[in-house]
Amino acid sequence: MLRKSLIMMALSAAFTMNVSAVQIEVPKWQPPVPGADGSIPANAYENYSHINENAQKEAEAFRVEVQSLEEEPKADNYKIFKAKPDIVKPYKLAEFSQSTVILLHEGKNNIRLSVPNISLRGDTVKSKSSEGPLFVVRGFTSILMVGPPHGKEFSKHMHNEGVYTYPGLENASWKIFKGKTHVMYTEFTPSKTKTTYGITYLGGGDVKDPYQDKFAEVVMSNYIIPSIEPLSGLDNYSHVKHWDNFGYRIPKKAKLVSEAMEDNKYEVRTYEDVGVKIRVLRFRIDPNIVDKSLAKKQIFTFLNKYGDLETPTQYATVWNNGLPGFLIDRYKPNGESYLRHFTKDSEYYYSYRIDYDESKSLYKHKQLRDMVEYASFDNAESLRKETQWRMSDHHKKKLAANSMFNPWYMEWIRILTQ
Template sequence: MLRKSVIMMALAAAFTMNVSAVQIEVPAGQPPMPGADASIPTNAYENYRHINEVAKQNAEDYSEFIKSQPMNPKSGMDKLYRERPGLAKALELANYSQSTVVLIHEGDKNIRLSVPNISFRGDTVESKSGNGPLYAVRSLSSFLVVGPPHGKALNKYAEEEGKYNYPGLQNASWKLMSNNARVMYTEFTPNDSKTTYGITYGGWVNTEDPYQDKSPEVVMSNYIIPSIESLSGLDTYSRVEHWGNFSYRVPKTAKLVSEAVENSQYDVRTYEDTGSKIRVVRTSILGEKRDGTVIKSSILSFLRKYNDLETPTQYAVVWNNGIAGSLIDSYKPKGESYLRHVVKDSVYFYSYRINYDESKTSYTHKQWRDMIEYVDFDDAVKLRKGPQWREDGSYKEKLESGPIFIPWYMEWVKLLNQ
């Protein structure tokens, strides 16, 4: 048992192990960067498993609650929970440990960033600047807005502002507003681009929130800013494949080995490369078919199929040009790892799956994940017109009809778009 625990600790550490730490430099005469913490690893943003103590306790309580309930023989979930001890806790922790990834690759935009927060809803709002849309994402207690510069409205409220230097960025600045909510804005131009971006992250600090218990300036300075990177590097080792309205990336060295129809309903493209197998699966959206891109559906499907409760599996909602999908990342440094990204347009679900052994392939874990995150749709502008909910059922209805959840979020989006 001790040996097993040591192995699992080593696997968990592999997600964030790095010799360097976040180093945000401040030019002479500028105020310190709010929230900056040089003890946090530079690649901490790569770890989707941001689970706080409240989430751990909630998951433990939920597991005990499930065990105490009389079994309902008609319930498939009850049967599953009894057959697989630990599943209830793993599923609850997975719900809490989601992160959000944003990729923008339209026109002159070419950027990726991430934030250690769940995504309950996303909206695309046309920017009044005329330089492209603003992409907004909302969790329970925080929001993220990404797009062209949009921080003018914060000038009235900002209590602090300054400039900073970070590798890969130039002309970087920040503003911080601290009131009932704390809101931080950063503006920058990537070194390999002439395009300037703005990112706003805000919310309030609540140590009892299982989704987020860090202040926005801590998240901005130590997770969001270090995660900012150009997508142009993908071109050096991957290529774009097209499938009707859908496009995705595979390694430049991957070979398409088959195209087939499975079970009379799944169109499947299979690629192979040294140490890896890639399957891109397309199936029609029929009737009231459950939305497989909602992250909870993907999490449950994964845990049901693999019953792997101890490997440090990570989960994220990935937004490509405002279109949401769900990502599962089960990484074993010395074994077969698994990645899955599920997205949809108005006609099809697309399930992109990669099985690989990092010790046999020439690509790193991060390169595989960067490839699978990047997808696109020819009609993205049409697909993202309405709000995209990442919840379904009664919980979505509760949030949608609540007096606070939507108004608070949309008022901020409206203010930032002035």
């Protein structure tokens, strides 16, 4: 197992290597952007994997706990852990190394960005500017807010501010509030557009946190800002298909080769392109069964089915216009690779899977990933009126009843939406 862990770490390092570094420039006499680190690759956000020493210790402790069970486990997942001990630690590490992707493609919005944090819940709140909704994602010790410019109340308590330039962004500025809690705000207009966005990120920077131990300004400057890009490039090689309420993208040259019902349960559409096979699948939600779109459920299902521990795999909650799905990205440069996005509306689960070989395909890995992340629902506004929890009912009730978890979060939303 140690050998496999070392192989995974080496492959992951190779996966993220890039000679191009983050280069945030500032005009003369302007203060430097807090946290900016030119040694971090500019594409580090694409393949972020957060596994620190504390995460390793917790994952090892979990492995030991599972293997020390003397009686036959009652839970199905523990039965599989006992039968397949090699997947136990990777499963736990996958929990810690999740990232979050935000896509806004409603009205005049046309933007994608990512943040290296787990997602526990998401909320859509009204913007005081009336320029559209604000989307908020909550982690264990982090909050990310994306939408129209916001945070006027926050500006009254800023510690410092400045402007910067970064490829693809215009009129870019930053503000930072430094106290016990690190909070950073950036505002910008993507090039060749007239739409201005604001992003607020609050992060704890606790070195003991197995999920995220980087301060807000480090995350904002080296992962969020470099990840900001328009979604308009998708139109160059893909188009949207509709399946009742659901919208998804496929390559323009892909052909529909079959529509079928499998196991009397799954409706499946299959598309093919050079070096690419796509399966779009849906089946009805059973309210009596735990939400299949949750991260833990998806990670467990993937590792149990494939168990390919020597290939670096990325896990991300993808928020499309305020509605969550879960992405698994197992990428082998110039080899057989796998992408899967899993989401739901009020009636169906939707699974979008791509099997491909980049050496044979017309598309690069990032093009296919950007495409598979895209998902839309005609009734998105109605669906997102409720809080989107990303955990089972048991854990959700514990956090919802926590005297600190919700009040702290809601107070920051109140401040930021002023």
